[in-house]
Amino acid sequence: NAGVMQNPRHLVRRRGQEARLRCSPMKGHSHVYWYRQLPEEGLKFMVYLQKENIIDESGMPKERFSAEFPKEGPSILRIQQVVRGDSAAYFCASSMDSGGLLYGYTFGSGTRLTVV
Amino acid sequence: QKEVEQDPGPLSVPEGAIVSLNCTYSNSAFQYFMWYRQYSRKGPELLMYTYSSGNKEDGRFTAQVDKSSKYISLFIRDSQPSDSATYLCAMSGDSGGYNKLIFGAGTRLAVHP
Numbered sequence: 001n002a003g004v005m006q007n008p009r010h011l012v013r014r015r016g017q018e019a020r021l022r023c024s025p026m027k028g029h030s031h032v033y034w035y036r037q038l039p040e041e042g043l044k045f046m047v048y049l050q051k052e053n054i055i056d057e058s059g060m061p062k063e064r065f066s067a068e069f070p071k072e073g074p075s076i077l078r079i080q081q082v083v084r085g086d087s088a089a090y091f092c093a094s095s096m097d098s099g100g101l102l103y104g105y106t107f108g109s110g111t112r113l114t115v116v
Numbered sequence: 117q118k119e120v121e122q123d124p125g126p127l128s129v130p131e132g133a134i135v136s137l138n139c140t141y142s143n144s145a146f147q148y149f150m151w152y153r154q155y156s157r158k159g160p161e162l163l164m165y166t167y168s169s170g171n172k173e174d175g176r177f178t179a180q181v182d183k184s185s186k187y188i189s190l191f192i193r194d195s196q197p198s199d200s201a202t203y204l205c206a207m208s209g210d211s212g213g214y215n216k217l218i219f220g221a222g223t224r225l226a227v228h229p
Contacts, residue, residue: 004159035217040124042204042219043160056216091159105217107152107159 002027004094004108005074012114013082021077021111025094032075033105034060034067037089046090049075082115089113119143122205122220131229135192139205139220142186146207146218149181151190154202154222163203164190195227 005024013019025032030051035043045059049069060067064082069075079086089112093105122139129135137151147168152160164179166172166188172179178191188207192199205220 006159033216035219040221042120042122042221043206043217044219045216048216059216105162107161109157109159112157 004029004092004106006090006092006108006111008111009109010112010114012116014116015083016081019079019082019086019113019115021079021090021092021113022074023077023092023094023108024074025092026106029094029096029106031095031097032069033093033095034075034077035091035093035107037091037110039088043091046077079113082113084115087113087115117142119218120205120207120220123223124221126224126226128226128228129195131195131197131227133195133227135190135195135199135225135227137190137192137203137205137223137225139188139207140186141188141207141218143207143209143218144183144186145209148208149179149188150206150217151177151179152204152206152219154204156201160204192225195225197227197229200226 032049034046037043047060047067048056064080066078089110091110093107120141149166151164153163154160166179166181169181169183176193180189202222202224204222206217
């Protein structure tokens with residue numbers, strides 16, 4: 001049973017380009033969470049999605065960032081017109097239902113975005 | 117003031133030592149308290165989970181929660197070099213039927229042989 005799969009593991013983008021980060025949740029999990037980790041900092045919540053729905057995007061910047069979790073396929077975190085400050089590790093977690101903490105989040109290994 | 121405060125360390129101890137890691141928080145609505153371990157270039161993995169106040173033990177690890185003081189601790193007994201990692205505390209209230217974790221900055225631990 002594969003865990004949460006994130007790809008790519010490393011992504012380098014020039015300023016102004018678009019970054020697309022993918023997250024495939026664990027089998028049977030329909031709830032996905034995205035977190036961002038800046039160097040020497042803890043993880044910061046960005047967005048919580050269920051299949052085809054955004055439940056909470058309160059941690060996501062209003063501009064340039066968007067997320068989706070379609071009926072089929074992985075969840076996508078999209079960052080348009082990237083800037084150097086977007087350089088960070090982006091982690092995805094999944095859970096079986098909305099009581100995610102009762103069973104524990106399972107995190108992926110992350111995508112490390114570097115903007116040059 | 118951050119909602120969750122955690123000393124970033126680094127903390128360096130000899131093998132076999134007892135390690136104490138701590139976090140303080142300001143939001144009295146937090147009810148769920150977790151400790152994650154994160155190895156370099158990896159995702160966080162859940163170590164301990166506690167609901168409300170009290171102690172929980174799992175092998176060499178003990179988690180304590182003191183809600184009256186807004187203070188949580190993780191103790192590692194007989195520490196091993198393989199315990200060298202960053203330890204993140206995380207917590208959450210019960211908001212809207214789902215769980216949004218608030219993380220501390222993480223404490224880097226090095227256990228040397």
